[in-house]
Amino acid sequence: MKKDYILGVLFFSGIWGAFEVVLGGFLYSRAITCASAYLTVIGFAILTIACIYLPQKGQATFIGLIAMFYKFLNTPFFACHLLGIFILGFSYDLVFNFSKIKNKAICAVLSTYCGYILFALSITYIFRYPHWLNAGPLKIIRYVGLSGSLAACLNSVMVPLVFNLAQRLRDSVSSPFIVKSRFATSSIVSLITLTLWLLGAMRCF
Numbered sequence: 001m002k003k004d005y006i007l008g009v010l011f012f013s014g015i016w017g018a019f020e021v022v023l024g025g026f027l028y029s030r031a032i033t034c035a036s037a038y039l040t041v042i043g044f045a046i047l048t049i050a051c052i053y054l055p056q057k058g059q060a061t062f063i064g065l066i067a068m069f070y071k072f073l074n075t076p077f078f079a080c081h082l083l084g085i086f087i088l089g090f091s092y093d094l095v096f097n098f099s100k101i102k103n104k105a106i107c108a109v110l111s112t113y114c115g116y117i118l119f120a121l122s123i124t125y126i127f128r129y130p131h132w133l134n135a136g137p138l139k140i141i142r143y144v145g146l147s148g149s150l151a152a153c154l155n156s157v158m159v160p161l162v163f164n165l166a167q168r169l170r171d172s173v174s175s176p177f178i179v180k181s182r183f184a185t186s187s188i189v190s191l192i193t194l195t196l197w198l199l200g201a202m203r204c205f
Contacts, residue, residue, distance in 0.1 A: 005054060005056070007189065007190065007193060008050065008053055008054045009054065009059065009062055009063055009066060010066065010193050010197065011189055011192065011193040011196075012046055012047070012049070012050040012054075012063050012067075013063045013064075013065075013066035013067040013069075013070060014067075014070060014192075014193055014196035014197055015046055015196070016042070016043055016046045016047075016063065016064075016067040016070075016085070017066075017067040017068075017069075017070025017071050017074070017085075017196075018070070018196055019039065019042050019043075019046075020039060020043075020067065020070075020071045020081070020085060021070070021071055021074045023038075023039065023042070024039050024071075024081070027039070028081075034146060034147045034150050034151075036084065036147050036151070037147045037148075037150040037151035037154065038151075038154075040088060040112065040115070040151040040155070041151060041154045041155055041158050043064075043067075043085070043088050043089075044088070044092060044108065044111075044112070044155050044158065044159055045158055045159070045162045046063075047060045047063060047064075047089065047092045048159050048162045048163050048166060049162060049166045049169075050063055051096060051097070052163070052166040052167060052169075052170050053166075053170065057093070057097045057098065058093060058097070059093070059097075060089045060090070060092040060093040060096070060097065061086075061089045061090045061093045062089075063089055064085050064086045064087075064088060064089015064090060064092075065086055065089065067085050067089070068082045068083075068085040068086045070196075070197075071085060073201065079123070079127065079129060080119075080123050080129055080131070080132070083119060083122065083123055083127070084115075084119050087115050087118050087119045087122065088115045088119075090115075090118075091111045091112075091114040091115035091118060092111050092115070094111065094114060095107050095110045095111035095114060096111060104159050104160040104163050105156040105157070105159065105160050106156075107159070108152070108155040108156050108158075108159035108160070109152045109155065109156050111155075112148060112151050112152040112155050113144070113148055113152055116143065116144045116147065116148035116151070117144055117148070120132070120139075120140040120143050120144055121140070124139075124140060
């Protein structure tokens, strides 16, 4: 696996994981309504930029997996939060990279609902998490219908916007993850990535 691909994955997963830890911790600690929707929009924005610079199929799932690990290192264990990150990455991959739908807004809506439905069914009936299992189907309907719909609506606007901005950014900075590229660009990205993961490791220990 190329060094620039690994650096890119670590960079985007570190950014996503940091948002989950800091912003997620803030939202959940204050019981903000539909907190997952706002985190989903941020996650999809990061994955959209990543798909411009790392266009390989499967990269969103890989980034989601590593971002899940980052949050695992930094917060108390909540299986639902960790599973949610991974499934969002997988759902983004499934729709954006493996379907033939070209419209970014439609892809954003489909991948959002796919992620929410897969998560709710998995955490309830496969992993049988008590908080979800005891609440029953009404919790699933409420979660997908309320938080999922809000996230889908926001993503239908945000994802196409970020996609266009990321394409323009790529025209200016073609590949900031190539280790042998311009010193200023590659070193800044490497420094940010290293700092994020060092802070994550320090919080863990």
